[in-house]
Amino acid sequence: MNFMTENQPKKPSKSDRTRAQILEAARLLFAEHGYDGASIRDVAAHASIDPAMVIRYFRSKDELFARAAVVDLQLPALRAIDRNTIGETLIRRFLEIWEGPASGPGMAILLRSATSNEFAAEKLRDVFGHQVRPVVAAVADPADAGRRAGLVSSQLLGLAMCRYLLRLPPVVALSHDEIIQNVGPILQRYAVGENVS
Amino acid sequence: MNFMTENQPKKPSKSDRTRAQILEAARLLFAEHGYDGASIRDVAAHASIDPAMVIRYFRSKDELFARAAVVDLQLPALRAIDRNTIGETLIRRFLEIWEGPASGPGMAILLRSATSNEFAAEKLRDVFGHQVRPVVAAVADPADAGRRAGLVSSQLLGLAMCRYLLRLPPVVALSHDEIIQNVGPILQRYAVGENVS
DNA sequence: TCCATTTGTCAACAGCCGTTGACTTTCTAA
DNA sequence: TTAGAAAGTCAACGGCTGTTGACAAATGGA
Structure with a gap:
């Protein structure tokens, strides 16, 4: 050596x-x-x-x-986040990560194996904790950040599952604009909207 | 024999x-x-x-x-569906399916293997097409039913992934009421709310 | 040119897998 | 009671897996 x-x-x-x-x-x-x-x-x-x-x-x-299975979501810097457009920001970045020309298959690697490989599952939880959670925490009450980030992740992982792994035809057929306009507001609500209990 | x-x-x-x-x-x-x-x-x-x-x-x-891998979601009969509460109805049934005492692990079987087994994936698409889609079609414009059911499924599958397979701590910690009150309105919007393009 | 390190090839190992067929035991109907 | 079917046992097969070690070729600095 x-x-x-x-x-x-x-x-x-x-x-x-x-x-x-x-x-x-x-x-x-x-x-x-x-x-x-x-x-x-x-x-x-x-x-x-x-x-x-x-x-x-x-x-x-x-x-x-x-x-x-190394993943860097390259989410926006915490200081640069506008809490009024966080939903749209997240869903746009999501589409770049999964379909952008410069992005590798990192997330697909993790998601594909996470259901039957504990290491992949742990790595995916890590991505949530160290990359997604902080972004949500920057725009929401830190006490709620975990729950809010969890809801955001549930929607984004579900969309990825249906569109890229399961390839559910109606979800594959969605255009980028349709996804942004339908899912964006949901993420906005999960991240900074009204919440319960 | x-x-x-x-x-x-x-x-x-x-x-x-x-x-x-x-x-x-x-x-x-x-x-x-x-x-x-x-x-x-x-x-x-x-x-x-x-x-x-x-x-x-x-x-x-x-x-x-x-x-x-036989799954029967036992969703409400089409005639009995109230389009004003379809979101809450769906999320409540979701919790019964995954956590109710009478429900088997049918969905877990499919979801766990769907990412790496084509038969399981096809079976899961089948559940979507024959069990989820008709319910949404009963309360929404049939022309939109596929897209709307797809969005509903993305949220529900994502929630299942995070809570039951990936076991993301903040999502596991959610109470039934929190899930119903946070996700219910989202499903309601996906199923019958305003939509785009 | 020569030699040492790096890079690549090949065959084989032990283990687990789904699956099979020959065999023995248990049950049941006449 | 007895014949025959049903239910269960056992060992082994061929194939694929991750991994290893012995060997050959290529490379690069002296």
Whole structure:
């Protein structure tokens, strides 16, 4: 191990390219077939590499999944949030995350496996706690932030499930504008609207 | 095969009990660990039976899953629906389905596996098309029924995901009343409220 | 050029899976 | 009581899985 090049991003050595190829193939297959459904042999074949190399570069399938399941929602900075348009802001960002050209399949990876893989579930709860919750907390009474963020997440995860994983035809058919105009106000209400008990 | 007793519910023969035990164990394990996560050997052990018996009674794992994944939401009869309270009606029924003492784990079975098992996904789309959609169609313009039912389902599936499968703490902590009062109006709006484009 | 490190190939391992068939035990009807 | 069907047991199969170690090729600095 050459520890000197550890922090120097100068070296795009051959191994780095292979490593990236494996990770890209893994992200694609994990997103499409879930943790159990995507075998190491599948990933290797998709990256035109030997299965043993996958283990060499990432120590195990679990570690490969952990590396592949990194999610950064890049939600707006807390200071820049307008509480009057938080609902629309969230649903627009949601569409970028799931359909935007620059976004990877990070959320699909987590959501696809979260129902049958405890690590993925924990990671998803983590995304909620560290990325979604703070945004809601910035516009609502902190005492309510958890409940409000939970309701927001239930709507957004449900929409993602129906549109991208389950592919429920009427939900797939919705245009971006329809989604924004129908779901935006709901998120607005969950985040800062009237609430109960 | 004794075809004469086929339609006579008189005979609780030994085999019928075993068959029921296997099915119950299967429903429990499929609901908890998903299709891939629940092996036939697990089901057999849980039913205190030999794995070969599972195959004898149900011809294959796929067929066992198909028998276990039967869902009847028992939504209100179409004629009996009040369009002014459809939102509250739906969310109350939702809580009964998922937490009521008489309800089985049917929906959990489907939802747990729908992200990585195409049969479960298709079955879930079927429940939407044949059980949820007609109810919404009974209270809304039939031309909009699909879209409206889709939005309703996105909220309900998302809530189920967060509360029962992902177990997001703030969503688990919600009381029945909180859920009814927060989500009910949303479903009401999706089902019969103002809509766009 | 030469050698050491890196990168890649190949075959095999142990384990779990769904499924099968041969066998024994238990029950039931005549 | 006895023959035959039903119910249950057991060991094994082929296949796929993650993972490993021994070996070969390629690479790059001296």
